[in-house]
Amino acid sequence: xxxxxTVKEVAEVExxxxxxxxxxxxxxxxxxxxxxxxxxxxxxxxxxxxxDDVEVVTATIGPERAEExxxxxxxxxxxxxxxxxxxxxxxxxxxxxxxxAELLAAVVEEEDPDLVLTGVQASDESNGATGxxxxxxxxxxxxxxxxxxxxxxxxxxxxxxxxxEGGVEELTEVESPAVLTIQSGINEPRYASxxxxxxxxxxxxxxxxxxxxxxxxxxxESPLAQTDxxxxxxxGDATVWSGDPEEEADxxxxxxxxxxxxxx
Amino acid sequence: xxxxxxxxxxxxxELRDVSLxxxxxxxxxxxxxxxxxxxxxxxxxxxxxxxxxxxxGVDVIHTVEYGEEFxxxxxxxxxxxxxxxxxxxxxxxxxxxNGLDYAPAVAEGLSLPLVTDVVDLxxxxxxxxxxxxxxxxxxxxxxxxxxxxxxxxxPAEWAQAEGDGDATIEAFxxxxxxxxxxxxxxxxxxxxxxxxDISEADFLISIGRGIDEEANITLIESLVEATDATLSSSRxxxxxxxxxxxxxxxxxxxxxxPDVYIAIxxxxxxxHVAGMKGADTIVTINTDPNxxxxxxxxxxxxxxxxxxxxxxIEEFGGEVPDV
Numbered sequence: 001x002x003x004x005x006t007v008k009e010v011a012e013v014e015x016x017x018x019x020x021x022x023x024x025x026x027x028x029x030x031x032x033x034x035x036x037x038x039x040x041x042x043x044x045x046x047x048x049x050x051x052d053d054v055e056v057v058t059a060t061i062g063p064e065r066a067e068e069x070x071x072x073x074x075x076x077x078x079x080x081x082x083x084x085x086x087x088x089x090x091x092x093x094x095x096x097x098x099x100x101a102e103l104l105a106a107v108v109e110e111e112d113p114d115l116v117l118t119g120v121q122a123s124d125e126s127n128g129a130t131g132x133x134x135x136x137x138x139x140x141x142x143x144x145x146x147x148x149x150x151x152x153x154x155x156x157x158x159x160x161x162x163x164x165e166g167g168v169e170e171l172t173e174v175e176s177p178a179v180l181t182i183q184s185g186i187n188e189p190r191y192a193s194x195x196x197x198x199x200x201x202x203x204x205x206x207x208x209x210x211x212x213x214x215x216x217x218x219x220x221e222s223p224l225a226q227t228d229x230x231x232x233x234x235x236g237d238a239t240v241w242s243g244d245p246e247e248e249a250d251x252x253x254x255x256x257x258x259x260x261x262x263x264x
Numbered sequence: 265x266x267x268x269x270x271x272x273x274x275x276x277x278e279l280r281d282v283s284l285x286x287x288x289x290x291x292x293x294x295x296x297x298x299x300x301x302x303x304x305x306x307x308x309x310x311x312x313x314x315x316x317x318x319x320x321g322v323d324v325i326h327t328v329e330y331g332e333e334f335x336x337x338x339x340x341x342x343x344x345x346x347x348x349x350x351x352x353x354x355x356x357x358x359x360x361x362n363g364l365d366y367a368p369a370v371a372e373g374l375s376l377p378l379v380t381d382v383v384d385l386x387x388x389x390x391x392x393x394x395x396x397x398x399x400x401x402x403x404x405x406x407x408x409x410x411x412x413x414x415x416x417x418x419p420a421e422w423a424q425a426e427g428d429g430d431a432t433i434e435a436f437x438x439x440x441x442x443x444x445x446x447x448x449x450x451x452x453x454x455x456x457x458x459x460x461d462i463s464e465a466d467f468l469i470s471i472g473r474g475i476d477e478e479a480n481i482t483l484i485e486s487l488v489e490a491t492d493a494t495l496s497s498s499r500x501x502x503x504x505x506x507x508x509x510x511x512x513x514x515x516x517x518x519x520x521x522p523d524v525y526i527a528i529x530x531x532x533x534x535x536h537v538a539g540m541k542g543a544d545t546i547v548t549i550n551t552d553p554n555x556x557x558x559x560x561x562x563x564x565x566x567x568x569x570x571x572x573x574x575x576x577i578e579e580f581g582g583e584v585p586d587v
Contacts, residue, residue: 013398015552024402097368097378124398128359129380129416132368141446142336144365164275164361165515167455170334174447185503223377223410227392231554232403238548238561248565249575252526252547255563259545261467261524262491262580 001051001153003044004113006104006131007058007073007081009066010034010124022229033069036119038076040182042189043149044117045077051153055079059107061100063090067205074200075192082107086209092220099220101133106213108138114156116179120145128181135179143174147183151176265411266299269352271343272317273360274308275334276452279316282358287425289385289417290356291321296387297353300324303431306342307331311433320427326350326436337445339366342438344373349436352412354391359416371414379406380416391415399533400556419515420538458510461518465494468522470513470540472498474529474550474569478506482585484528487573490582496520498536514539529569532557549573 009031017028033041041058048054058073058081060066070081084103092099108116118131128144135142147169148161156176161169163183174180192200210217241251256262270290272283287303294301300323305313310327318325328342343366347355355374357367359381371378383403384394391408393415462468469491471484481501488495495511502512513520515535525543530536532548532555540546541560548561549569558564565572574584 011398013401015554017401019402024398097380098372101372126395126397126399127380128364129368129371129378132365133372133378136340136369136372142365142369143447144336145361161453162361162365163516164452166519167509167512167517168275169453169455170449171451171453172447172449184499188505223408223413224379225407225409226404227407228405229397229402231401232396234559236558236561238558238564241563241565245567245571246575248567249572249579252563252565252572252576253579255547256491256524259524261493 001053001115002055002057002111002113003047004108004111004116005037005040005044005056005058005073005078006116006118007037007041007060007070008034008119008122009060009062009069010122012123019229019231022226024229031065031069033072034119034122036121036123036182036184038189039184039186040117040119041073041076041078042187043182046187047151048077057082057111057113059084059104061085061089061095061103070205071200072192074203074205075196076190077196080204080206082111082206082208084208084210084213088210088217088220092222094222094224094226095220096222096224097127097129097133099222100130101137102215102219103213104130104134105137106215107208108134110213114177115151115158116140118179118181120181120183131179131181140177140179141174142179142181143172144181145183146180147186149180149186265351265353266297267302267350267352268294268297268299268354268356269302269304269347269350270356271304271306271339271358272313273358273362274313277309279313280360281424282360282419283317284319284424285419285422286356286358286417287317287319287322288422291425293354293356293385293387299353302326302350302352304328304343304346306339307333307335314433318429318431318433319425320429321425322429322431325431325433327433328436328438330438330440333449334362335445335447335449336362336366336369337447338440340369340373341440341444342436343370345438346436347374354412355414357414357416359418363416367414367416374414376412376414377408377410378414379408381418382415383418383421385415385417396534399531401554418534455509458508460494460510462494462496462511462513463518463520465520466523467491467493468496468513468520468524468543469493469526469528470496470498470530471501471528472530472536473500475501478504480587481506483570483573483587486582486585487577490577490580498530498533527557527561528573530557531555532560
């Protein structure tokens with residue numbers, strides 16, 4: 001059995017930042033493994049540990065810098081990795097959900113996995129749509145926002161909980177091959193061990209161009225164009241209690257007593 | 265061709281609020297395109313849902329009677345067929361957990377550009393949408409160069425439509441291929457039960473990522489004890505297993521409406537805000553002056569929680585633990 005996990009390197013923004021040229025200036029960005037993908041990797045690795053002959057392959061769309069993130073997924077137990085990137089992808093003006101799903105679909109075609117796990121969303125763009133778009137593209141069944149997964153390898157049925165709003169979960173049975181988008185909290189992602197980090201260095205990490213996966217640059221053309229990025233105007237008019245911590249605490253305490261929520 | 269088709273949402277015999285927000289968003293967009301607003305109601309007691317969704321501004325409501333609860337394979341087929349029949353310009357779906365379970369598939373099936381989690385829609389020569397990125401730190405505007413598009417709209421961003429409507433209600437006879445239904449909903453489960461109901465509390469002290477480590481929770485517990493408050497949290501604390509699910513405030517947790525809500529080390533992501541914006545008075549303790557929580561806060565302290573909280577515990581005669 002083979003599980004493909006999509007892994008994205010996301011940009012995280014520092015508290016103070018500037019926008020230039022339609023995006024956040026590079027010096028205010030830090031890169032990391034997308035939080036939701038961390039849970040997806042863990043879920044796949046746990047399945048591979050519970051069953052014999054399960055291979056976990058990660059698929060990433062990203063520049064060379066992203067290899068650090070991919071190595072982290074390998075250190076946590078994925079067996080090998082595929083990274084799709086070339087000059088055309090690099091120069092795409094807007095890599096939309098459709099284009100990402102198209103690239104990942106090409107990897108799925110090559111790898112022929114039984115199960116695809118993605119994060120529910122990426123923390124930077126928050127589209128929350130790539131997994132389900134991918135499923136429809138490759139003709140897999142799917143379930144979005146999965147926070148519990150029991151896979152019956154024999155029958156190929158995944159029994160999942162989908163986390164709905166308001167503390168309600170939907171129980172659903174999904175026939176594989178399937179794409180499941182994994183919600184945070186489904187498991188406890190492990191930290192990479194030193195041994196894992198060492199082993200990751202020698203695990204295969206293949207770079208594929210569009211041509212390698214049988215696509216041409218047309219797939220990158222998007223009907224969407226990002227025309228502006230700005231900081232939302234602060235709607236806040238909070239009264240700020242200032243001073244040293246004791247003075248601040250004093251003002252908050254006085255407020256709580258005035259409100260009558262705390263006695264004493 | 266200038267019409268808007270919006271998909272309503274229901275769950276366990278209730279039309280969800282977002283359906284009436286879609287009426288507002290959809291009417292506004294249809295006014296700009298110069299078209300009609302169509303709603304679709306799929307599965308369950310469709311006539312009852314159609315009645316409830318029949319608010320001012322809706323032109324036609326299409327009902328699809330098939331099954332009881334949401335199933336994405338049914339929704340996908342029904343919407344694609346309805347779209348082919350009506351040929352609307354824009355398709356609107358809620359950016360809910362279920363909306364995100366079918367809208368991307370429908371967009372893919374119909375070859376429509378898709379934009380999700382949209383907070384504003386403008387139509388002039390074409391469609392321009394506004395959405396957030398980087399956890400709400402920035403907003404972006406996106407132009408859609410094609411004449412048609414699918415858009416999911418963020419819940420609670422538009423007001424619920426009011427006023428009785430006089431829409432035509434039409435049954436749509438969708439041809440659902442059962443062979444394509446490959447997922448089955450077998451039931452529901454309520455989580456977040458247990459010993460405490462944070463939605464009943466008058467005074468909540470809530471913690472988020474800023475607490476850094478599980479061990480530091482004892483500090484907040486001391487404050488909770490000294491002030492006789494109730495402890496709650498944002499999602500990451502529950503995801504980490506540091507507090508049980510019944511303490512979680514937000515979209516997937518509980519909606520709370522206390523007199524006072526103190527958010528400590530909580531940035532105020534939209535999913536959290538959905539659960540606590542109804543609090544009477546919101547106080548934040550946060551080192552980041554740009555955190556979205558400041559947009560909601562009535563009072564705030566821009567300082568390190570590990571300095572302020574011990575001082576506050578002492579104010580109320582509590583004992584400050586070593587953390």
